[in-house]
Amino acid sequence: MIRDTQVPLSALPAGEVGLVRALTGGRGLVARLAALGFIPGTEVMMLQNFGRGPLLVAVRNTRVALGRGEAARIWVSRKRG
Amino acid sequence: MVERVSQAQRTITVALAGQPNVGKSTVFNLLTGLSQHVGNWPGKTVERKTGIHQHNGTIMRIVDLPGTYSLTANSLEERIARDYIIKERPDVVVAVADATALERNLYLVAELLSLPVPVIVALNMIDVAEQQGLHIEPHVLEAALGLPVVPMVATKGRGLTELVEAIARLAQGEVAYAPSRPRIREDHRAVLEELERLIADAVPEPYPNDWVALKLLEGDEELTRMIREQLAPERWEEVHSILRRHEDAVLAVAGGRYEWIGRMVRAAVTRPRAGQISLTERLDRVAAHPVWGLGLLLGVLGLVFFLTYAIGSPLQGLLEAHLVRAGADWAARLLAGAPAWLVGLVANGLIGGVGRVLTFLPILLVFFAAFGFLEDLGYMARAAYVMDRFMHRMGLHGKSFLPLFLGFGCNVPAVMGARVVEGERARLLTILVAPLVPCTARMAVLAFLVPIFFGRASTLVSWGLVAFNLLILVLLGIGLNKLVFRGERAAFIMELPLYHIPNLRTIGLFVWRRTAAFIRRAGTIILAVSVLIAALAALPSGELGSSYLAAIGRFLAPLGALMGLGWEMMVALLTSFVAKETAIATLGVLYGAGAGGEAGLAGILGSLLAPSAALAFLVVEMLFIPCAATVATIRQETGSWRWTLLDVALLLVLSLAMGLLVYQGARLLGWGT
Numbered sequence: 026m027i028r029d030t031q032v033p034l035s036a037l038p039a040g041e042v043g044l045v046r047a048l049t050g051g052r053g054l055v056a057r058l059a060a061l062g063f064i065p066g067t068e069v070m071m072l073q074n075f076g077r078g079p080l081l082v083a084v085r086n087t088r089v090a091l092g093r094g095e096a097a098r099i100w101v102s103r104k105r106g
Numbered sequence: 107m108v109e110r111v112s113q114a115q116r117t118i119t120v121a122l123a124g125q126p127n128v129g130k131s132t133v134f135n136l137l138t139g140l141s142q143h144v145g146n147w148p149g150k151t152v153e154r155k156t157g158i159h160q161h162n163g164t165i166m167r168i169v170d171l172p173g174t175y176s177l178t179a180n181s182l183e184e185r186i187a188r189d190y191i192i193k194e195r196p197d198v199v200v201a202v203a204d205a206t207a208l209e210r211n212l213y214l215v216a217e218l219l220s221l222p223v224p225v226i227v228a229l230n231m232i233d234v235a236e237q238q239g240l241h242i243e244p245h246v247l248e249a250a251l252g253l254p255v256v257p258m259v260a261t262k263g264r265g266l267t268e269l270v271e272a273i274a275r276l277a278q279g280e281v282a283y284a285p286s287r288p289r290i291r292e293d294h295r296a297v298l299e300e301l302e303r304l305i306a307d308a309v310p311e312p313y314p315n316d317w318v319a320l321k322l323l324e325g326d327e328e329l330t331r332m333i334r335e336q337l338a339p340e341r342w343e344e345v346h347s348i349l350r351r352h353e354d355a356v357l358a359v360a361g362g363r364y365e366w367i368g369r370m371v372r373a374a375v376t377r378p379r380a381g382q383i384s385l386t387e388r389l390d391r392v393a394a395h396p397v398w399g400l401g402l403l404l405g406v407l408g409l410v411f412f413l414t415y416a417i418g419s420p421l422q423g424l425l426e427a428h429l430v431r432a433g434a435d436w437a438a439r440l441l442a443g444a445p446a447w448l449v450g451l452v453a454n455g456l457i458g459g460v461g462r463v464l465t466f467l468p469i470l471l472v473f474f475a476a477f478g479f480l481e482d483l484g485y486m487a488r489a490a491y492v493m494d495r496f497m498h499r500m501g502l503h504g505k506s507f508l509p510l511f512l513g514f515g516c517n518v519p520a521v522m523g524a525r526v527v528e529g530e531r532a533r534l535l536t537i538l539v540a541p542l543v544p545c546t547a548r549m550a551v552l553a554f555l556v557p558i559f560f561g562r563a564s565t566l567v568s569w570g571l572v573a574f575n576l577l578i579l580v581l582l583g584i585g586l587n588k589l590v591f592r593g594e595r596a597a598f599i600m601e602l603p604l605y606h607i608p609n610l611r612t613i614g615l616f617v618w619r620r621t622a623a624f625i626r627r628a629g630t631i632i633l634a635v636s637v638l639i640a641a642l643a644a645l646p647s648g649e650l651g652s653s654y655l656a657a658i659g660r661f662l663a664p665l666g667a668l669m670g671l672g673w674e675m676m677v678a679l680l681t682s683f684v685a686k687e688t689a690i691a692t693l694g695v696l697y698g699a700g701a702g703g704e705a706g707l708a709g710i711l712g713s714l715l716a717p718s719a720a721l722a723f724l725v726v727e728m729l730f731i732p733c734a735a736t737v738a739t740i741r742q743e744t745g746s747w748r749w750t751l752l753d754v755a756l757l758l759v760l761s762l763a764m765g766l767l768v769y770q771g772a773r774l775l776g777w778g779t
Contacts, residue, residue, distance in 0.1 A: 048357065052325040053180060054597055059360035060176040060213060061599065067364075072387070075396055078495035079504065079598060085209045085364075086377075088386070090394075090491045092503060092598030 030103055035080065035096040037071045043101030044068055050098035061089060063099055117165040118277045119194070121223075123187060124202035125214055126173035127603050129230045132260040132612060133202050134170045137270070144619075147172075147186050152525070161270050164277075169196065175210075177217040178326055181528060185328065191221050192312055197277045200269070202228045205235035205242055205257075206604055208375060209367050215251075216288045216363040220317050224276050224283055225253055228269055232257045234606055239378030247374035252285040261609045288366030290320065294358040297348060298323060304345050308336040323355035386484075386604045393485065394602070399492040406485070410476045411514070414546070418469035425468065430461030447644035455640025458691070459633040459684075463625065466516070466685075469546045470624060471617060473515035478616030482608040487600060494598055500583030501591060502527075503598035506536040510579075512620075513543030517736040518628050519620050521743050529596030535586055537743055538753045541732035542579035544572050547686035548728055554690055558712045559720040567721075575728050578760065627742075628685075628735035635684045635734040643681075643695075650695055655680070665762070669726070669769045670719030679726060685733050718772035722765040729761035 037043050045067045048055045062085040063069070072088065073081035079092050124130040135142075138157025147154045155170040171190060172183035191199060201218055203211035208229075218225050229244060248255040254272040258265030275281045290298050301319040309315045310332070321329045322345070330349075334342050349355075392398045434453045441449045480486050486508055494504030505527050513520030517540055524536040544552075552568055560567045642655040650656060659677035666676040674696040682689040690707070697710045715723070731754045732740065741750040 052353070052356065056178050056324060056356050056360075057175075057180060057597070057599060059356055060178065061601075062210065062213070062360075062364060064357055064361045064364055066361075072390075073394060078396060078498075079491060081390070081394060081491070081602070087207045087210050088390070088602040088604075090487070090494070090504070090598065090600045090602055092494065092498075095597050095599055 031100050032103060033097045034069065034071075034082070034091075034099040034101050035074070035093050037069075037074065037101060037103065039071050039074045042068055042070045042104045044104060045099060046102050047100045048098060049100065054095065054098060058095070058099065061085075062087075068104075069099075069101060116163065117167060118197040118273075119167045119169065120159075120273055120277075121169045121171050121191060121194075121196040121199045122202060123171045123191075123199055123214065123218060124173060125175050125204070125211055127601075128173075128202050128204040128211060129260045130170065130173060130202040131615065132609075133200070133228060133230065133258070133266075133269075134168060135611075135615065136260060136263055136266050137166070137168050152182055152186055159270065161274055164274055166270075166273065169194075174214065176214060177221075178321070178324060188221070191218070191223055192314075195312070196223060198226060198273050199223045200226050200228050200273065202230055202260075205229050205232045206238060206240060207601075208235075208242065208371055209364075210601075212367045212370060213360075213363055216366055219285050219287045220314075220320060222314055225285065226269070226272050226276060227251065227253065227255045228258050228260075228265070229255055230258045230260050232265075233259045233262075234604070238384065238604070241376040243374045247370065250286065250370045250374060253283060254281060261611065286366070286370070288363045290323070290355075291358040291362040291365065294323065294352065294355055294362075297352055297355065301345065301348060304341060304348075305333055305337065308333060308341070310336060320359060322349060323352060324359050325349075325353070325356055384604075389605055390488065390602070393488040394491055396492065396495070399488065403489050403492055406480065406489075407511075410473070410480075413476055414469055414473045414515070418472040418546075421468035422465050425465045426461070430457065430465060433457045433461065446649070447641075447647070450644035451637065451640050454643070454691075454695075455637035456633070458640070459636030463629045463632050466546070466624075466628075467621065470515050470621060473546070474519075474617040474620045475613060477512060477515070478613040478620075479608050481616065482606075482612045484603045484605040487602045490600060491602065500535070500539070500580060501587030502532055502535060502583065503596055505598070505600060506532060509536055510540060510543055513540050513545060515546060516624060516628070517541050517543060517545050517732060518624055518739050521736060521739045522623060524743065527596075531591050532596035534744060534749065535583060535591060537740055538586060538749065538756075539579050539583045541736055541740075541753070541757060542575055542582065542729065544575050544728055545686065547733070550687040551682075551689055551727055552724065554708075555711070555720065555724060558708045559715070559717045571724055571728055574725070578729060578764070582756070582760070627739055631735040631738050632685050632733075636688075639681050639684050639688075656696075669722040669762075669765045670716055670773075671723055672714075675715075675719075675723055679723075679730060682727060682730060683734055685735070686727070686730075689727060718769050718777060721772065722769035725768050726761045726765035729757060729764055731757050731761070 031046055034043060045063055045065050047065060048058055048063060067084060070083040071080065072083055077093070079090055080096055081088060081090055122130055122134055134155060134157065137159045141158040143156050145154050146152065152172050157168045159166040159168055169190070171187040174181070174184045174187050177184055177188040199218055201215045203215065215225065215227060229242065232242065235242060244255045244257045254276060256265055256269045256272050258269060276283060289295070298319055301322060302316055305319060306315055309318050318329055318333065322333060333345065337345065393402055434457045437453045437457055438449055441452060490504035490507050493507035497503055497506050508526060509520045509523030512523045520540040520543060521537050524533050524540065527533040527536050552571060556568050557564045639655065643650050643653050645654055647653065655677055656673070658680065659673040662676040663673040666673060674693065677696060678689040678692040681692040693711065694707045697707060731737070737750060737754060740753060741747060744750060
């Protein structure tokens with residue numbers, strides 16, 4: 026069974042995959058994130074997250090660096106198998 | 107016959123669009139060769155490159171649009187690119203796409219397809235994609251998209267002929283052009299149609315109605331303002347309430363585009379097996395690590411500086427000895443009978459000024475080459491990522507690190523390089539603190555003065571001074587951010603490109619463009635200010651000691667006394683406005699070290715100046731107002747005299763206050779007096 030809990034992307038540990046659920050924040054930021062492919066239903070894999078500072082994710086076959094503040098605006102459900 | 111003439115005169119306009127780092131510049135250079143013209147977009151600080159390509163009697167005017175991820179009015183670049191396409195209607199738009207990140211790159215294509223211009227996709231870096239096990243069938247993609255797709259390896263010139271032919275055929279209507287266009291996600295189609303109906307008679311030429319409606323749903327501020335001004339108030343209320351109810355529509359628009367992308371690439375792209383760890387991933391485990399990455403960055407910086415000075419300095423010395431001094435001597439001989447002030451003006455002002463620009467070049471060339479190499483390798487994005495956590499403290503983000511790093515070479519390209527920083531405030535803040543990065547010219551002053559006074563502690567003192575500068579930079583950044591920008595912070599979102607083997611042409615171009623900009627901007631200004639200062643130093647009598655410049659120096663003497671500095675040292679500081687290392691030349695003249703050269707000057711200074719005063723001088727010199735070229739560039743890039751003068755005033759007060767503090771502090775402690 027897959028349990029579905031929504032967390033901000035910034036809370037996703039390295040190596041885990043999340044499914045984008047919602048974007049919060051200003052329109053400008055949402056538009057930029059959406060253009061990069063952060064859209065509900067998209068898989069995001071956390072590549073690097075040390076709990077502080079910026080983090081590194083893989084989305085749609087590219088590596089994207091995000092500030093912690095920006096990552097906190099992306100809500101994902103953790104994929105657990 | 108008539109037809110032949112008309113064909114020979116045919117001119118078409120081709121715009122190059124593409125995301126950053128996809129090789130768009132390389133394609134542009136291949137197409138235009140030496141016919142390039144570099145200017146600025148009207149009223150903007152964004153570079154505008156145009157050029158000509160001739161093909162079978164057709165003249166293709168190539169316009170390089172700024173690199174953009176999308177066409178929302180988020181940034182200056184995006185606004186320029188879309189305004190150009192909508193208002194100038196080029197005959198063909200070539201979308202240069204990176205084959206290794208096809209999905210991301212097709213996003214821009216999806217945006218272009220909602221504009222009324224024919225599009226060709228130039229699928230670049232197809233070789234790198236193959237290396238990564240990514241297999242793309244251009245014909246399948248072409249069939250899906252319904253528009254020409256040309257596979258390319260721009261760095262090797264492959265695919266260029268095919269691209270040119272595709273452009274010519276499309277412009278002449280020789281190929282069927284029936285693109286599959288992305289649509290907004292199904293749940294928002296009715297809303298979009300409703301909006302289109304409401305604004306139909308209010309959209310001004312040349313904006314396409316459906317595109318404007320789409321952009322309204324995306325929350326585009328510029329177009330929202332335009333429509334609000336065009337619509338009758340009741341009608342606008344209707345539109346506005348729809349937009350408010352559908353604030354999340356931007357996700358439906360972007361989602362629709364990515365659904366379309368998914369359909370386009372499904373059949374055309376075969377991916378490597380999942381789970382395969384790429385080289386990039388392995389390298390990033392070190393390069394992007396908060397601890398190892400920082401260590402690596404420090405090592406890389408150290409190596410860059412070592413190379414810069416190990417290769418650049420001897421060349422600089424050679425130029426100085428054989429070209430500049432010879433030139434000055436030659437001028438002095440030529441003007442043997444002329445009045446002293448004229449000789450001074452020509453030898454010191456004109457030839458000295460040209461020499462200063464010239465002798466900078468070797469160091470800058472090596473530094474820019476190293477920087478260009480690291481950038482093309484893909485490393486600089488990692489450096490920005492690693493530095494983000496530090497830049498944060500100043501209200502900046504990682505991207506600001508790149509222009510600031512460039513500042514170690516010369517502050518002029520650093521200020522210009524701030525263009526890569528997104529967000530007006532972050533960009534302005536980056537520009538304002540950039541002059542505090544110790545440039546090669548200040549390092550030259552440091553390298554000359556420190557050993558005279560500090561003997562075995564020289565290395566320590568030099569590093570200390572550089573570190574002190576950077577500390578002040580950070581503090582000023584924090585202060586400005588808190589007080590002026592009220593802690594606002596720009597978003598840090600950056601794609602990390604895959605590492606790839608650097609291309610010599612790309613690096614060469616990087617070096618050439620930075621160096622050319624330095625010569626254009628700095629060159630002319632350094633020359634002009636050189637002549638001005640030389641005039642002040644030579645008039646009215648031809649004797650520096652009784653010149654206007656000396657009078658200004660004596661006027662400043664009481665201020666200098668507080669730092670243990672004589673009027674000569676104050677004049678030296680003043681003349682460092684020309685270019686920082688001018689300070690030494692000025693001291694040489696003022697202390698009459700003439701025949702003894704720099705060695706003689708060193709002796710005189712050593713006996714005249716207490717170490718505490720020397721330290722104060724160095725501190726002031728390192729922090730002092732930026733050189734004339736940097737000031738002019740700050741003015742140009744901020745477009746504001748207010749910010750420029752504020753920055754100059756801040757640095758002036760800061761540097762003198764620090765100098766005072768150092769000198770008086772040292773005296774209090776009874777050191778070095």
